[in-house]
Amino acid sequence: MEHEPTAALIRAQLRRLRLKAELSQEEFGKLVHFSGSQVSAVELGQRPLDRFFLSRADEVLATGGLLMSLLKLAERDGQPSWFRPWLEAERQAQQLRCYQPNLVPGLLQTENYARAIIRTDGSLSDDEVERRLAIRMDRQCLLPQPQLTTFVAVIDEVVLRRAGEGFRGLMGEQVAHLVECVERSEVSVHIIPAEVSVHIGLTGPFTLARGVDGGWIGYLENQLGGTVIEKDEDLAVLQSRWESVRSEALPRGQSIELMKEVMTSWS
Structure with a gap:
């Protein structure tokens, strides 16, 4: 487009x-x-x-x-008009908080993992897959930006262990990339262990961005695209749910050890 x-x-x-x-x-x-x-x-x-x-x-x-x-x-x-406010908020964020129950967050995906995820939409041509992939990879350049002081991602353990036979090498590469990412001072990845079978986050993924003015904006993903959240009462709900999923996740060190254990299992 x-x-x-x-x-x-x-x-x-x-x-x-x-x-x-x-x-x-x-x-x-x-x-x-x-x-x-x-x-x-x-x-x-x-x-x-x-x-x-x-x-x-x-x-x-x-x-x-x-x-x-x-x-x-x-x-x-060329992005949909509803998505542009989020892209701008993401680009200017001082803090990012992301919860994902099903996938590795886009900003932390490897190229091979991202391509495989995008290709699940069988209606896309090879050219469109590569175009969307390039846009996703370009968005990742915001991680080293000086104004972004913290990016905290919470992921369910099942995300790391979801891999069929032909997907094992790709997943090993992806989990290794996550371990590399957390070596950056601004990035933290916390894993909700599989034994936590039910929690509020399972109702869906969401991301929160805090701007330089101290205000927050949210983003909800769905099958048709996504919704940008700006109302104070809705943001308060997302902040409450963030605190809930974050409290279910392992501390940074234990999360890294779990990721390394999963990485070993895929190699």
Whole structure:
């Protein structure tokens, strides 16, 4: 999905930079490993913007990453209108609190795990799977941001142990990544052990973000997308449920040991 005003800007900048470099479409195509006709199709809007193409174009034209930065803006602008407030809240958050009963949280997913999850939607083309994957991986760049002081994730143990025969290596990689993530000072992962069979969090995943102004915003995932939560009374309910699921989870050290034990079982 392309956001047309931003996509048009990318194409215009690409053409301007190519002409400034005094390269024909054929000459430029050879440098970025595309044909001249493919370059023409991109510039005219007859071919979708391609991440590999724009990444190579940034290198060849020495743009400092301009085209890829514009593409990320286009992808963000192309998100559903209801999702944009959450993306902005997530990007500017000082604190993030995430509970997930079924999956590893998106900000902590490996590329292989994320691709496998996205592919469960059989209606998506391979190109759309890769586009959504790229957006998810790009969102992860917020973790090292200086304003994000804490990201706390609570995950049910069943999430770590859900793997069929063809999924074992992928899950081993994913759990190892979680262990690496908690080595960062701002990231904590806490596991609710399997023996806690019933708790309030099982009604569904949610995330809370605290902004620089001290205010909170919430996000609820569902089968059709998600809902951004901004009402004070609804946020109070989510904060109460966060305290409940957090209290059921193991402390940081015990959670790490459990993750390592699971990781060993998958290897």
